[in-house]
Amino acid sequence: MGLESKPFDMDPAFIQAPEHRPSAISHQFAEGVTIIDLSPLLSPDSKKSNLLSPESIDPATLSSLVDKIKHGCKDWGFFEVINHGVPMELRRAVEEVSIKFFGFPLPEKRKVWRDEENAMGYYDEENTKNVRDWKEVFDFSVRSPIVIPELEGESIKRVTTIANQWPENPPEMRHGILEFCSDFIIWPNLTGIFSKFWLEVLYSFGKL
Template sequence: MGEVDPAFIQEPEHRPKLSAIQAEGIPSIDLSPLYAHLSGDSDSVSDPISLQGLVKEIGSACKQWGFFQVINHGVPLEKRLRVEDAARKFFAQSLEEKRKIRRDEANALGYYDTEHTKNC
């Protein structure tokens, strides 16, 4: 690969101090009441108060954490594994291949590699 120009190498005292961060209390949102309600399960908790509570729980997790884990969503493991496999295969392709389905004004669901956060 070649030599790195010394101008690009930071002195050790200016390098980031790497350490593992243990996050505890990451919100876990149980969607079973919603999933049961949508599937028409007569035994489900489908009252508006229960669903409002779920909405508040999601809102709180978004405000406090910015993300959350979803459990009891009803998506089978096999399907999730297939999606993960397809994603790995897609992102392992060359940039040229991924750009063949580039997102634009006409195709909002295509590949997009020019996000502001990636190119700052």
């Protein structure tokens, strides 16, 4: 006796309208994706991803990096960063703990549900063109809590506090992610190093 095929039921919220569906023959392989090499900015004597002082970095090197970032943002919308100084074992730890978390049943993940009051936590109802995305997210901030005042004239109307929500399972998730972020803390400092070159980027996008 053969197996009978049954119709596959899918929530209509996940179905794209025909005009928004990708063409099966329109795929192209991406070539020439922008790669940003941060090794010229890192101290060779440091065990962590510490930046050199701005005065010790060749201005031509900074200008070249900004040009590449500009190219990646303008032509691709993203870029790949290499030689950033973050140990591979920390990256693997974050990947492993993320796989564990997203592999849990939905009720377990929704214990740290992101809502209108707190933008940190688990969420699986993001939309694109009014259609549910086929993805799940877990939002967190390196700095927590974040206090956001809402002004009305010169007075504070209300204060919103956004704080990380860490799941009970897997228990190592909080430590693994925060350890990764602590080693990746060079990124806020890059703003200061690149600051005098950002005007060039803004001009290229027609923002100034």
